[in-house]
Amino acid sequence: MKPNEPSRTALLVARQRAAHQLLDRGSILDDPFAMKILREDEKDVLQFANAHPLASIGRLFTAARSRIAEDALAGALDRGIRQIVLLGAGLDTFALRSPHGALEIRIYEVDHPATQAWKRDRLAEAQLTPPPWLTFVPVDFERDDWEQALVGAGFQPNSPAFFTWLGVVPYLTRDAIGRTLGWMASIQNSELVFDYMEPPQAFAEEMRELVAKRTEQLEKMEERWASRFEPAGMAALLRTHGFSDIEDIDFQEIKSRFGHAVQGLAPGQAGLHVVHAKRRPGGQVGRARE
Numbered sequence: 058m059k060p061n062e063p064s065r066t067a068l069l070v071a072r073q074r075a076a077h078q079l080l081d082r083g084s085i086l087d088d089p090f091a092m093k094i095l096r097e098d099e100k101d102v103l104q105f106a107n108a109h110p111l112a113s114i115g116r117l118f119t120a121a122r123s124r125i126a127e128d129a130l131a132g133a134l135d136r137g138i139r140q141i142v143l144l145g146a147g148l149d150t151f152a153l154r155s156p157h158g159a160l161e162i163r164i165y166e167v168d169h170p171a172t173q174a175w176k177r178d179r180l181a182e183a184q185l186t187p188p189p190w191l192t193f194v195p196v197d198f199e200r201d202d203w204e205q206a207l208v209g210a211g212f213q214p215n216s217p218a219f220f221t222w223l224g225v226v227p228y229l230t231r232d233a234i235g236r237t238l239g240w241m242a243s244i245q246n247s248e249l250v251f252d253y254m255e256p257p258q259a260f261a262e263e264m265r266e267l268v269a270k271r272t273e274q275l276e277k278m279e280e281r282w283a284s285r286f287e288p289a290g291m292a293a294l295l296r297t298h299g300f301s302d303i304e305d306i307d308f309q310e311i312k313s314r315f316g317h318a319v320q321g322l323a324p325g326q327a328g329l330h331v332v333h334a335k336r337r338p339g340g341q342v343g344r345a346r347e
């Protein structure tokens with residue numbers, strides 16, 4: 058990310074969520090704040106959605122990963138988890154929409170200081186008041202000790218937690234990913250939903266061109282894709298950190314679960330995955346197999 062500037066990709070995905078409300082009637086993710094959190098000059102989301110024939114794939118993936126995360130979170134709440142951490146929250150509106158306030162949950166939004174300040178400004182401009190269960194924790198994952206910042210903000214490391222890490226892993230170095238997984242895994246009974254990208258060969262031919270173009274755009278924005286993983290490598294990394302219960306949902310599965318809800322969905326295979334992983338008591342760190 059550019060120093061002192063908010064994430065441009067956070068705005069791109071927020072516009073995809075808003076386009077999903079208009080074009081697909083929010084049928085995967087119903088988000089009444091998706092449009093409100095955008096500024097006036099960002100609300101031309103239909104033009105944005107039609108700017109590229111493959112934009113429908115981004116819309117599907119953005120809405121589906123939030124749906125998967127929020128459904129998994131509902132299950133975790135049933136199992137008694139009350140701490141929720143949104144790592145790299147961007148313009149995600151889950152904290153505003155959460156139907157779980159009565160359960161005395163705590164939601165921590167951890168994000169880059171520049172992105173978080175920018176989000177808080179636009180919440181104020183849109184007269185969207187942060188709910189009482191939300192705490193903002195500004196940190197740079199590559200530089201700061203975000204665990205310490207989170208604990209300083211009231212997070213209880215001895216109680217289980219549910220983490221989402223949506224649209225962030227591809228932008229981080231392997232070092233930062235490993236450190237973050239290690240800390241999340243140190244919390245017994247923690248759960249995590251995140252997404253990752255495979256190397257370009259996993260994308261259909263016609264999509265590789267888009268991926269190459271997006272790579273160039275991201276270079277200009279200084280928000281580079283820094284890490285890609287093969288599914289077996291990702292599973293091994295998670296197990297190394299002691300996550301023993303791993304569901305890896307690939308793009309094919311995402312399309313079959315949610316594709317029908319996206320208008321004019323472009324055909325093709327994408328190397329995109331959403332993972333739901335759990336750290337169970339006694340899960341061994343460093344195990345090679347589940």
Ligand SMILES: C[S@@+](CC[C@H](N)C(=O)[O-])C[C@H]1O[C@@H](n2cnc3c(N)ncnc32)[C@H](O)[C@@H]1O
Nearest residue numbers: 064066067145146147169172197198199223224
């Ligand atoms: C593509 S956006 C995704 C935002 C959000 N999770 C969503 O799905 O709408 C990437 C997010 O990662 C955050 N991010 C990227 N690199 C970061 C870093 N080094 N430290 C903290 N946050 C970072 C950005 O600020 C941004 O909010």
